Amino acid sequence: MPVPAQTCGAPDPLERFNTAPADTAVQSLLTCLHSRRWARRIAAHRPYPDLPALLAAADEASYDLTPGDLKEALAAEALPPLPEDTYAVAHTALSAAHAAYEARFGQAFVICLDGLPVAETLDHVLEDIRSRLANDPEEERLVAAEQLRRLARGRLTGMLGRGAVPSAAPPRGATRS
Template identity: 55%
Template structure:
């Protein structure tokens, strides 16, 4: 009996393009928690290439209203260190993140997919500490870009 093969990127994009609206929206909401963003991308299917989907996702991300961004941020989870991380580092992360949430009103968002996994702990903690000095307006701009980058990475995993 033949083993089922993993779908090729074009197969997965095709599956996304032909999925029922509710399934496509649910998949997109796992990438970005803005319902308006997910509906917009779903409405514009089919996408001929992954690059076309990513371009549409970027455009929709740049058009997020304040309420859309708040909705997307409310769906994000606080960063955590992997199991086995030094307890002191975990405590430092929780404390820094609590200060960040108190200052900005939402979880810390950063796309670190391009970085080595053994550096993630330091990048997250250093990122929180560095961005605590931002004004709320500057941090909002940083968060928009980080969420866009994070959403792109999630979309790539979804369709490739």
Template identity: 60%
Template sequence: MSTRPSAHSSGLARFNAWPPDLAEAALLECCGSHRWAHRMAAHRPYPDLETLLAASDEAGYDLAPADLTEALAAECAPCLHHDAPRAAHLALRAAHAAYESRFGHAFVICLDGLHPSQHVNQVLAAIRTRLAHEPDEERSLTAEEMRRLARGRIIELVTEAGLAPGPFPPVAYDPR
């Protein structure tokens, strides 16, 4: 994901200046674990985006199983653009239902770097592959996807914070 460094710098400065409760609320939109969001907000200020992203990764690796469960409960299955064919919507709905039935949580995947026209095929192929995983293997992969999603959402948050007027966080970014 490529954005202007100045947008990151000014956005990071604003993010660092937000009151703790607002920063934590914005971070909960990046990862639905309260423990993760609290830790990330409490460790401000971050000197640069790379440090913020490294802290996000570290906090993600430290999530206890209950924290990951909480974060997954906040996730929605990725959706398609409204102009996608009805058959694609139905196929994804059925695949997500099968996944949730097998693993007990929403399917998560980071689609950063992929053109939207590739999303349907990528999600369907990933669900098919991941349905064959053992629960422990899938939980590990899901945790990695959550870390990747959090990174992309933080980049968006910090970029939008640099462009948003006023001292408050922007409207929550939701790539789903």
């Protein structure tokens, strides 16, 4: 009976993620959502048979974020960049809205803009931040957690789609943050 042919190419990104050392997988996951508990939980349940299984695990772990996990994740987030041709007045309006949000909720404003045309970014962010200022703190915690979940999902998909999962051994002299 013939032996099936084996491919000699490099492993796909999901396979690299599944076989990477735990600390390497956790570091990769922290670039998607900066919650150590979330990242360790997902890394601990490897291997994943496919991307949908990994995304389902990431979603489940996101739903279990504690207030402390949420605070840790939000502290690492920044406002999305505005298009280069955005007027100074728009930057001022966004800065003022963001400051009002931080004063009200004590955390960074987070929003997932996946799939939104760049030209609509500013209006969408300003509209969303202003409407969310009316939320009570518990309601906003839930909204922020959902936005983080969506961001993590998109970042995970992008990381694996680009093959950006680090290999098990980084090159000599390489550093990771």
